[in-house]
Amino acid sequence: MFRIGDFSRLCLVPVSALRYYDELGLLKPTRVDSATGYRYYSASQLPRLNRLLALKDMGLSLEQIARLLDDNLTPEQIRGMLKIKQVELQQQLEEGQIRLGRIEAWLEQFEQENNMPDYDVIIKKVAPLRVAEVRGVAPAMDKLGPTLDGLFDEVMGYIARQGAKMVEPSITVYYDQEMCDRDINVGASISYEASTLPDTDRVKTVELPGFDKMASVIHRGSFATLHQAYEAISKWLEANGYRVNGPSRELNLEYERGGDQSKFVTEIQFPVEKA
Amino acid sequence: MFRIGDFSRLCLVPVSALRYYDELGLLKPTRVDSATGYRYYSASQLPRLNRLLALKDMGLSLEQIARLLDDNLTPEQIRGMLKIKQVELQQQLEEGQIRLGRIEAWLEQFEQENNMPDYDVIIKKVAPLRVAEVRGVAPAMDKLGPTLDGLFDEVMGYIARQGAKMVEPSITVYYDQEMCDRDINVGASISYEASTLPDTDRVKTVELPGFDKMASVIHRGSFATLHQAYEAISKWLEANGYRVNGPSRELNLEYERGGDQSKFVTEIQFPVEKA
């Protein structure tokens, strides 16, 4: 019979942890002096404690361990729990790899510019969104602004005529597979609040698909410098091993036609997959 | 200006998290209505939030992020923080690999025996230990018991004559590089409580070295079945890619000469390194 301190030295588990395991019922002392409350452990409890530690080392929670140790589960159930844990662990490892890649890419960029990067790319999941959209083609890059203005006027007018309510933000979708600077296929989309709206020749209601992995970057200021954001996101995607797998979008989070361009906020989104 | 719910939909961060970031001072709303307490955010706060999320994705704590965002650290300091985090992450990944290996080994064993393994191997760190030791050679496996009994008698007698106090448990050290079944080099060691004890011809005070990685397994019951524990630990070490790099030990955690063998508890320890 060992007192808790001696047992702790024996198994190299802190006294506080032993008391905690007692409280959870994971490892009750063989005997507890009812007068003093002192816990007494015996060496024959070490196998159980070791199994506990082994399972903990595999990443199981104490609650799961309790079930493994006490409820007499069938071997099949136990195998199942471990298999699940295995998959979980593998996912965690992959995430860790991704994290590490991110940090490396950041450090690299840091070396180049010797300062914090101006743009931060994050990956998020976006839900599908029902919008009213007008498509059009801008003959050249420098006609893109006016073209879009026209398209958005059409959508906004249409939604207003239907008596529906526009929902921020307005979204530009770039449907070209490759970046080209002439004959750019774009869609001007605005989300609305209404059950169904009839399509017209020009305006269609479509569902912008959702994506599990959407790379996103925020640009603040004039559209004239938007290309910097595009450069940043492209570089990042390459460095982190992602590939674009769908049409990109621009969300006008803060925008007013003819307003102060320095106040504009635009989000650029690229649906991506791991290369 | 967005209310918290709209802003939350925009950036895909839960409302509760936004409130939490406000509380920590990580992302204060642009305006808080002093009458109602309503938080109002603007789109121009998204870059900061995105940087926050990007850093969080790299595994930094919110406290670290706060320092990165607010205290204007030199680029060098920032680089340093990320480098440290990088190393941390790499270590975590390695640990994860090890965990995964453990779980796989367990599952494999499970397939073979179709039940939970009888022995759980754990890796722990043991500190150096000052002991009094007598070395001897057992001519053959079946003489090991009596040989050790004699050696332990010598050590115990010596310690008693010196007026020192024995400290549990008694330890057998196996000094042979390879397992052989004749002429086995063993040491019978017992830790004691005293500043210094003089060496004699037979009894030496030595320091059993500490090891960062000690593979340990607990055997319960007669010494006759101890080989099963050895088999289990050997298999485990092979499956998990460890190599023995020092003399093994047996710790008699529960033992009484001539006592009920079924009550014995013995710990087997192998110092190891990753192969």
Place this chain on the structure above:
DNA sequence: ATTGACTCTCAAGCAACTTGAGGGTGTAGG
């Protein structure tokens, strides 16, 4: 009898939020 090492039982703290209770706001429809 006293010292010093040990033990006990709470309670609180860590990180990064989430959940819920209890109560005030904002606005659209009747």
Place this chain on the structure above:
DNA sequence: CCTACACCCTCAAGTTGCTTGAGAGTCAAT
């Protein structure tokens, strides 16, 4: 103008696997 109803607020407590600390009792030796 009143009433839903969705939204917002604050504050407290829960999550995991313990650790740390306060305040008090216990054990063995001197």
